[in-house]
Amino acid sequence: GAVVSQHPSRVICKSGTSVKIECRSLDFQATTMFWYRQFPKQSLMLMATSNEGSKATYEQGVEKDKFLINHASLTLSTLTVTSAHPEDSSFYICSATWTGITEAFFGQGTRLTVV
Amino acid sequence: GQNIDQPTEMTATEGAIVQINCTYQTSGFNGLFWYQQHAGEAPTFLSYNVLDGLEEKGRFSSFLSRSKGYSYLLLKELQMKDSASYLCAVMDSNYQLIWGAGTKLIIKP
Numbered sequence: 272g273a274v275v276s277q278h279p280s281r282v283i284c285k286s287g288t289s290v291k292i293e294c295r296s297l298d299f300q301a302t303t304m305f306w307y308r309q310f311p312k313q314s315l316m317l318m319a320t321s322n323e324g325s326k327a328t329y330e331q332g333v334e335k336d337k338f339l340i341n342h343a344s345l346t347l348s349t350l351t352v353t354s355a356h357p358e359d360s361s362f363y364i365c366s367a368t369w370t371g372i373t374e375a376f377f378g379q380g381t382r383l384t385v386v
Numbered sequence: 387g388q389n390i391d392q393p394t395e396m397t398a399t400e401g402a403i404v405q406i407n408c409t410y411q412t413s414g415f416n417g418l419f420w421y422q423q424h425a426g427e428a429p430t431f432l433s434y435n436v437l438d439g440l441e442e443k444g445r446f447s448s449f450l451s452r453s454k455g456y457s458y459l460l461l462k463e464l465q466m467k468d469s470a471s472y473l474c475a476v477m478d479s480n481y482q483l484i485w486g487a488g489t490k491l492i493i494k495p
Contacts, residue, residue: 366429
């Protein structure tokens with residue numbers, strides 16, 4: 272199956288700093304990437320949908336100025352958590368797909384801890 | 387290594403019942419999720435099981451046996467709109483999600 276690589280898998284940062292998470296499709300061109308966050312023992316919550324070359328579409332309640340998403344190429348999307356606070360500590364996961372298929376392929380996730 | 391197995395594809399008839407199985411081998415267990423995904427859309431959450439037994443939610447039910455490393459998703463009164471991929475995912479001891487490849491369910495009239 273198609274492979275999506277997400278990096279880093281874990282990151283600890285100080286309050287007020289920014290953290291960038293990368294999501295790469297290794298063997299296919301991802302026309303669409305999804306970014307999720309998940310608190311322990313809860314469902315994935317979709318944060319935003321990003322299509323290559325266009326602005327991301329954010330879900331209601333997600334601050335687009337805080338969670339910056341860039342999808343500049345068909346194999347890379349980034350999520351930058353700006354001015355991170357402890358309440359941003361969560362599990363972030365990306366998934367990627369391409370037009371016309373059912374499946375979406377997920378990255379391994381990134382556990383962010385803000386101290 | 388960690389592994390999630392589910393059938394690649396299943397076919398069922400509208401109005402019938404279908405059971406999608408998922409077996410897993412992971413380092414630790416912090417719950418099993420089922421997601422539905424329609425073509426070109428983000429997955430949507432269906433169920434979460436962390437204790438053994440059956441969880442019923444409308445037409446969908448999910449069962450878990452931790453001792454057997456086994457779960458199934460049961461869909462009743464199938465509708466055409468249920469044609470989608472169904473993803474099984476297990477959260478391991480590090481709270482990392484281990485995902486199955488998904489089962490594509492085809493509903494025929």
